[in-house]
Amino acid sequence: MTEHRVTSPLGPLERLKALQGADLPVHGGRTLAYVYDSGEPTVDRIAREAVAAYAASNALDPTAFPSLLQMENELVGFACDLLDAPASAVGTVTSGGTESILLAVQGARDARPDVVRPTMVLPSTAHAAFHKAAHYFGVGAVLVPVGPDFRADPAAMAAAIDDSTVLVVASAPSYAHGVVDPVTEVAAAAAARGVRCHVDACIGGWVLPYAARLGREVPPWTFAVEGVTSISVDTHKYAYAPKGTSLLLHREASLRRPQFFASAAWPGYTMLNATTQSTRSGGPIAGTWAVVEHVGDDGYLALAGRAFEAVDAIVAEIDASPALRLVVPPDSTLVTLATDDSLDPFTLTDELLARGWYVQPQLSHADDGPSIHLSVSAGTLAHVDELATALAESVAAAVAAGPVSVDPGVVAFIEALDPAALGDDDFDGLLAASGLVGASADGELELPTRMAEVNAMLDVASPAMREALLVAFLDRLQRPSRGER
Ligand SMILES: Cc1ncc(COP(=O)(O)O)c(C=O)c1O
Structure with a gap:
């Protein structure tokens, strides 16, 4: 075996810090995808300390680590209150939005053993995690084109439901366009056929309820909507918790039951899991619990207020720039913009990055041209003036650079x-x-x-x-x- 020699004079933590220098910053509100920044150093400190304290703990066995079970139940309770869940509701902490979605699809499939070739009805804007679930679990994805406003078309979705449908999906909001699907109509169509309806609120679930309380217009999408059977909401997004947690809530315990897995078919401990993971690090659970405990309901209301103030300021900048346009007015904290023919959108994202702002390019899809995605955090508000300057300079630089052509x-x-x-x-x-x-x-x-x-x-x-x-x-x-x- 080759000996592994570390020749760096730096210790591991110094080296880690040096390596991290190559990454996008997770603080400072200038990374507008992948990370969510509260802008509050105390939130990050508490998260870090809680993650460190529980990094070696294992939520695999709630009897061995009852504190993690308690934290999980308290987190789910907080989310139940936020999402208008009835007293019958239950939930699970997962490792992220994709795992919550995988489990929603797997549970829907396994609740219907009578369906030989199960399918799910998705608006074409549903997150790619549903395609992953389709791939993993052999559930066919029936894609229904969205309307011109990028929202699900409930009549077309209702028409797509048939005897093979085990799940109908809506987003609150969709990632690529940031708009909330007409959940009331979609869930009613699912309920009329006795089919589960999952609302993917991975990115909006911790911010849209506060948007409504701030007086912004948000169409109904929570468990208050009849027919919604499960909701995914990611705490590692707008709950500003450390990476590695999401919640999957079900309207009642019987809906969650197929998600559980037990195996006594081997000589070791009887494996008993509520998620795809077996060993589950206590770190992200404790980190999330500590952040939610620290920020609390009033704190999230204030953070949502800051995020929306930033969104409004960014929207105003886009509206004021003749070269830019909103693809659709945002329902939430996600902004999607496009450029006119005077500049290349991918050059614009490069120019913004060169000025310290990461925004995410979205490639052309179906009949829609390329666009640019911004996930706006509370931490961005303090820097929106700088973003406006960077945007104006980047537009000018991209126009000057001319079109990008592929050989x-x-x-x-x-x-x-x-x-x-x-x-x-x-x-x-x-x-x-x-x-x-x-x-x-x-x-x-x-x-x-x-x-x-x-x-x-x-x-x-x-x-x-x-x-x-x-x-x-x-x-x-x-x-x-x-x-x-
Ligand atoms: C609407 C939506 N669903 C699902 C996901 C997947 O979440 P994760 O990246 O945590 O797996 C995302 C991620 O951005 C999302 O925005």
Whole structure:
């Protein structure tokens, strides 16, 4: 075995800090995807200390770690109050939005053993986690196009429900456009057919109830809506908790039962799980509990107020810029914007990053062109003036840089590839043809500092080809660092 020699003079924690310097900042309100910043250092300190105190604890066995069970039940209780859940409601802490969604789909499938080929009816804007669930659990995804306002079309969804449907889904709000689906109508259509209705409030669940209390217009979407059987809400998003927690709530315990898994079919302990994980770190649970305990209901109301003030300011900037437009007015804290023909949207995101702002490019989809996503946090409010300046400068720089075109030879190369059979040689050929992502002598990928050309290339590829290229890319990135470091 090769000896692993660490030649760095730094200790592990110093080295960690140095490594982290390459990452997007998680504080400062300038990273407008992936992370959610309350802007309050105390929240982060409490989270850090609670995570550290429970990092080695295991929520696998609630009798061994009853404190974690208590924290879980208190978190679910808080969410039940927030989401108008009836007294019969129950819930589980999961590791994130995707796991909550996976479990909602798995539970819906397993509650209907009579359905041979189960399907679920999704608005076309539903999060990709549902496609992952379809892939994992063999539940067919019936995609229903959304209306021109990017909200689910309830009549079309009702028409798509048939005897194979085990789940109907709505979003509150959808990630890509930030709008709330007409949950009342969608849930009524599901209930009329005796089918479960899951509301994916992973990103909006901890902020929309406060938006309503702040007097903003929010269509009904919680358990107050008849027919809603389960809701996912991520605490590691707008509850500003450390990464690694989401909640999956069910209207009543019987709906949750198929989610549980027990196995006594081996000689060890009887495995008994409520989630896809078995060992569950106590760290994220304790970190989330401590943050929710510290911030509390009034604190979340204030944080939501700040996030929406920031949203309104950003919307005003977009409205004032002739080169930019909102794709749709936001219902929540997510802003989606598009550019006019005078500039390339992917150049704009690069320019913003160069000025310290991370916003997320969204590639063209179906009939819709590329757009830019912003998840706005309370922590952004203190910096909205800087964002306005950065946006204006970035628009000017992107206009000056001119359009980004993909070499016709590269387009032809991509079109000739078969996404179902994309091999290493094809990927290497594309890297060479595009000249965008280099490879060092030892074969390690060297990432480009600007992404506009890479995004433009992905934008011309079919969805299947995008998936294949990015999988090949990830496969190349995830290679062991061996020997000396
Ligand atoms: C609406 C929605 N659903 C599900 C998810 C998936 O959550 P996670 O990334 O925590 O798995 C997200 C993430 O942004 C989301 O916005």
